[in-house]
Amino acid sequence: MQHRQRHAPAEPHTGGGGVAQPYAGMEARGVEALSPQEVADLRAGRGMGLALPAELNRYPGPMHVLELADPLRLSPEQRRRMEGLVEAMRAEARPLGEGVIEAGGALDRLFATAQATPAAVMEASAAVGAARGSLRAAHLRYHPATRDALTPEQIGRYEELRGYTARR
Incomplete structure (x- = not known):
């Protein structure tokens, strides 16, 4: 069974002799562990699938609810509430996203500057995780x-619209 890294390109590059080089080209990234799209998403406060435990267990997200406002028949009050939640979430998430970028950069720099020791790697990795x-x-x-x-009806409709029918 072949295992493919999530961050590896769909088709690995091959070098001389046909040897697979799945990370070729990634060395030019600013933070090697993050794609340019991931950096943009972090800076914009986008969710990037981080809320799947909620989303897949009957806890809709405010951004997706707003996207489906018409078919969910949101009231004006519900729309205002969702807009407020999205605004608050993004205001909180943007600086935290910058923190993820910064922590990832610090971990990268340990290796780029040949300062990686087991203790330094543990500390920097823990900072990325936090x-x-x-x-x-x-x-x-x-x-x-x-x-x-x-309402319970809106939650049920949300799940239908998002295609979450298997967990009913």
């Missing part, structure tokens, strides 16, 4: 308020 955890929590914590603002 930054990502804080960002994930920031996205997840707006889902309960979103759910509370919707």
Whole structure:
């Protein structure tokens, strides 16, 4: 069974002799662990799938609820509530996203400057994990308020519109 890294290109590059080089071209990234799209998403406060535990378990996200406002028949009050939640979530998530970028850059620099020791790698990796955890929590914590603002019928319709029919 072949295992493919999530961040590796779909088709690995091959070097001389046909040897697969799945990371070729990634050395030019500013933060090697993050694609340019991921950096843009982090800076914009986008969720990037971080709230899937909520999303897939009947806790809709405010941004997706707004995207589906018409078929969900949101009231003006519900729309205002979702807009407020999205604004608050993005205001919280943007600086946390910058923290993820910064922590990832620090980890990269340990290796780029030949200063990687087991202890330094552990510390820098823990900082990346903490930054990502804080960002994930920031996205997840707006889902309960979103759910509370919707009727059970709207939640059911949301799940249908998003294609979440298997968990009923």
